[in-house]
Structures are given as C-alpha cells and as structure tokens.
Amino acid sequence: MFASAPVAAADQIREMQWALEALNADSVWKISKGQGVTVAVIDDGVNSSHVDLQGNVLEGKDFMDGGSATPDADDDHGTAMAAIIAGHGHGADAGVIGLAPEAKILPVREFGTNGPGTDVAIRYAVDNGASVINVSQCFDSTSQEELDKVSTAVAYALSRDVLVVGGAGNDGDSRKCYPAASPGALGVGAVKNDGQIWENSNSGAHVALTAPGTNIVGAKGKGNGYRSGTGTSDAAAYVSAAAALLRSKFPDLTAGQIANRLVKTAVLPDTEKGLSLPDKSYGYGIIQPLSALKDDIPAGSKYGPLTVPESLKEKSAAPEAGTSDEEQEKADQKAMLIWAVIAVVGLAVIGLIVLLIVKRSRRNRNSNGGPGGPAGYLQYGQQPVPPHQNPYQQQASQQNPYQQPTPPQGQWPPQQ
Template sequence: MIISLLASLLAIMGLIAPAATAETMRERQWYLDRMQAESMWKVSTGKGITVAVLDSGVDTSAPELKGKVLEGKNLVEPSKDARTDPDGHGTAISMLIAGNGAGGQGIKGLAPDARILPLTVFGSTKESGTNSIPGLINAIRYAADSDAQIINMSLAFPYYQVNKTELGKLQKAVDYAVSRGKLLLAGSGNDGETSNDITYPAANKGVAGVSAVDSSLTTTKFSNHGSFVTLAAPGKDIPIRCIGKAGYCRSWGTSQATAIASGAAALIWAKHPKWNGNQVLRVMMETAGKPTEGKIPSRYIGYGTIRPRYNVLENKGSPGSADTNPLVPAQAGGPSSPSSSQSRSASASPQSGSSESEASEGGDDGASPLLWIVGAVVVVGGGLFLFLRRRRAS
C-alpha cells in the first residue's frame, strides 16, 4: 500500500515547455535578484534562525541541505524518521528556504544559513494519509515547544475537510504557538480559478496566509484569494528539484511562495534576534509592496508583496508590541495591524505590487518565460494543496 506520498492526490500542473536556452540556476531563481538577495546576504543570511517545515519530511541526502536539517519528528507515523521524504515536496520547500546552492549547481535558499526542523504531517500510506489534520495540530504544538522561530506550512486544507472539532483544536494550537512567540505562515491554496475555497491553516487567526505572484509581481490566477491572505511572495516559475526524476523542474504554487516568505522572515529575524514572531510579521506587513489599486488589505495580496530588503538594508518598519499579533483583533475590536483603519475588502481583480515596489526591487520587469533543460518533462507544482479533494463528496 506504500505510495509516493499523495501522488494520486496532488495537483499535476502540466508539462514543461521545450527548452529554448540553457540557463544557470542563479538565472532561474529570478526572485533572488528581484529582492536584491546578494546585498541582503552581506547583512543577514538567516544564521541562528530555525524554520520548522511541516510537510512530507526532508531528504537529508540533498546536497543543498547538507548539515542544515535537524532531527525533527514524524507526527503521523512516529516509528519513521522525519529526515526522509517519500514525496519530495518537503525537501523542495526546505531548499527554497535554506538551500546552500550546492556550489552554484543547485537551489540557493533566500536564507542560506537558516536551519530546518522537519516535522512530517503527511503519512506514506493511503491509510495514514487520509486525514492529516491531527498530525498538523500536533506538529504545530511540537514546533511551538521547539527552538524553531518560524513555522512554515506549505499546505492548505479546504474548509470542508476540517470539521468543527478539528478546527477548534487547530486554532488552539495556533494560539499556543503565537503565545510562544512563533511566526506561522501557510499557503493560501492553488484553486483560485475554480472553487477558490477558504483554506486552513491560512484562515486561522494568527496565521499569515501567503498568495503567489509572478515575475511581474502580479497575482497569479491559481492563488486562492480572500480575507485570509496576508502577504504575497514569488510563486511562479520557481525552480525545484524534480519530484521522482533527476534534475530541476520549473514549478508554481503557493507552497513555493510560503517558503520564500519564510526565508524572508528568517533574514529579518536574524538581523533582529531579540524580536518575536509578532514583531517580524508586523515589519513584513509594513514594508510589503502595497496593491496599486483597491483597498488594503486586498483579497489577492493582502498587505502586499514581501520586500525584506526594506528592513534588512534600510531598517524600515516598526516592530511594535511583542505581545500583540497584528492579525488577531485587539480587545477594543478591529485588527491590530499596520492598516487597522482599512477594510479587509478589496478590488475585484488580480493586483500587483506598487509601481514603486517594482522599480525599487531592480531587475527586468518583464515576465519572459523561464525555459531550461532538465531531466524531466512533468512538473508537480503547488505541492500539497487540494489534498484529498476527491473526497469532497463524502
């Protein structure tokens, strides 16, 4: 009954277009230049920060992750090691966060000196993978009690897959993690063009839901959108290690966007080690590239597209109170956030970051396709979103 984790349930995103030219890995990671990563790395590399990756496990044999992966725990099948990854998704996500570049041949993470705490929340069999909400709940609590500062959840469960009892337990786990000073980020989901369901844990109070933008900093059509979106990050044409095949593949999804947002948070936190998750999130929200139209937060990119360099290089953004999560309503009512006076409604069309954001981030503003030679023809993008969608009618 062993299967490649969730293989029959993942969203298959399509074929890679025929390669026109060979590009270096650095060129494929277009978002690093956009965010001026090289300049930021002179100030912060994420050293001293641990990111808990709640996913399918992490393969420690990946050269990009050598010496970066802690022991972790499998919260679904305790007898199995979290440092294995039958699916490959958790490994790909970890590379985007903390990859070392493997001598220029592999993926370079946005926070290359951060460490990864793997927490497995998806089982390797059909039976153990039927309902991963309990595993997710336990993993959040485990991460809250660990030394990890950031909890990365590149996954999304549509509302109809989370029953009332589970939702209550999930919120309590999130509340506990926030009370422990953690920063929680989760993907908004990848069915924005179809059902566009509310998803959890992105919609849990205190969790920053992350949508995806493309190389023109425009919201992707596939990103789920709604009031649960807090930030946006690059999530299209993102190179990852091919799942089940050799080489590197072009991928897309809010899984990837969440990982890149976690890397950005690690850079900021490493520069300000005395801050907690509430303060890092508040600065990320304040320095984000705001929507060019409509109200803030918008349904598509929330408070905007991440711009970590505004804090890392320019010290912009006020951390505010360590005791108040900017996404949780204050006692007096209303969100305690940089835009607390503004409605959570937004314009009815996809948005991009501000023109100032696009210009200041540098690089080519064009959205030319990334075509490269890899050892595979199928891309699995978006990761663990739409998990168990075929069980909707049950």
C-alpha cells in the same frame, strides 16, 4: 499544493531562480542569511542528504511512519520547500540556494489524513526550537472540530512567539484554507514574475502577503535532482525564509512585529497601485525582504497585523499586549483620559489649598492690625487659572495603521 516538473542540468539551476533576483537576494545576504534561526517545515518529509541541504537539516520527526522525517520515493514537496527556504547550493553557479541559506530546517513529516493532524505537528515544532513554521499545506475540512484544532495550535504557537506561515490555497477562489486562515497565522498568496497574481491563488481576508510562486525551482525528495513547481506553497516558503532573515537580524522582535516589518515594506506592481490595502488577492502586497531589513520601522504592538486568537485576547491583561495597533491606540486613549482626570482633580486640590492659605493669611493679618478686606488681595477665581497641560493628552488616531488608502509606489520586480 502544486504541479511539478523535473529540471535536468544542475548548472542551469541558479539562473532559473528568478525569485532571488526579484527579491534582491544578493543585497539581502549582505545583511542577513538567517543564521541562528530554525524554520520548521511541516510537510511530506525532507531529503536531508541532498547536496544543497546537507548540514542545514535537523533531525525532526516523522508522525506518519515513525523514525526520521525522510520522504517517500515520489514525495518532493517538503524537500522543495526546505530548499527554497534554506538551500545553500553546492557551487558558485549550480544548485538551489534558499533565501535564508544559513537557517536550519526542522523537518516534521505530517500530511494527508493518516497522521495525527497538523495541530500535533505545529505543537511539536513549537516545543522543539522553531521560531518560524512553514505549512505549505492547505486544509478546507468539513469538520469544524478539525479546523478548531489547527487554529488552537496556531494560537499556541503565537503564545510562544512563533510565527506560523501558510499557503493561502490553489483553488483560484475565495475559500478559506487552514492553517493560513487561522487567527494568528500569516496567509500567503502567489504572484508571477511580472508581479501579477497567479490565477489559481486563493483570495480573501486570510491573505496577508504575496510572494513569488510560479516556476520555482526546488530540490527533489530522492537523490540530488531538481524540480520546478508553481503554487502558494512556494510563495509561503519565501515568506518563511524572509521571516527567518528578520528573526536573525532582529532577535528581540516578537512574531507579530516581524510580520509588521514584512507588511509595512510590501509593495504592489505599478498596474495595481490604486488598490486599497489589504487587498483580497495581494493582502498588503509582495514581500520586500531588503526593505524589511533596512527600513526604519517602529516595532509596533506585540501582535502587529496578525489577527489575535480569542484565547490570547483573554490572557492579555496589559494594554501593551493588545490585539492590534488600533486597539492599542484605544487603550492609550483610555490611559490619556485617566491622566486628564487625575490632572483636573490635582488642580482642584491645589486650588483648595491656595484658597485655605489665602484665608488663613487674611485672618492673621486682621488679627495683627494689618489691612483687611477683599480690596487688599487678589481673590482666587478673579483671574482664570490656565489648566495644567497633561503631557500624555494628545489626539490618538482611530485609523488602522495597516490600512493604507494610497498603496506604496513599489516597482515589481524591484530595482537593485
């Protein structure tokens, strides 16, 4: 998905990783490094023997040739993505360090047209312990059947609480790219080091977030070398790493609620602060993993800002598992209406009981020779009875909580 160039000296690598500074990595790592989280990298294989990845790569699976998910001699893409996510660097000032350096990588070698398909790879990753799946590949197939297979696999992942992150595409237009455009996936665009959209980053409704994606240093597929790449692939890898940080810090949050924290803390560069969100190029903005880890953000609904696949909508019987915050609010309103009806019926029953008691008391008094007639009693209905205050009845907003008319006043790159 991007062009790459070799990078020579290892001791220059760390200072070339501008994205780490832009994302406040040093402060982020004081809170989370992704420990205990497995990120699947569906790609052309991962060089597990690279000095910056040793110990962080699991066995994985090769759907192309069988055996381990080892890349061919000229294939660097998957290894670069793995290093961006979970490289640990081999020295204080040398090597690639990922944004989530203590996460584990599950390599799944499946790419191009000769394998069983991305859908098979996604299902394998879900069934083998990944809680985040990075797909820095992009398909715009003419076969609707193939696209449906991928989208069904994304729905399968979401049904098992696994977040799928995909690159939005490098065509510089508005075409949809899968699995980024699949319902339930998190599509990612790329920005440059000034926060502006990279000119070849695809736009459209499938772009949910953006992240650094130009001149990104990664590890090579053979030996211990390095390379530099540009594209939405790299941006997707950074978002996958940010998701791993959050899954480690907040293990009880759902995949959608993890996406919610990323969305609610994303920012725009000052030059773009007049945009209405989600924007077709930026989505909800550029990720801010430090804020996503630190800010007090309500968990939100199960699926958060993710578009919910139809298959999951059908299976969601409870309102709490709604398709979005907006639909959750509608469900809440329905519940409020039910409680209001119950309250009115309850008042009517109470009123009837009071009326019967009053009539019976009057009858008893008359039979005992006491004062009778309406003059001696306050008749029910003379004074209006204040309605019972239903504690659940409150005005619920119809506005999408992710729609922000006034974008955050974020600064890019952010201040430490």
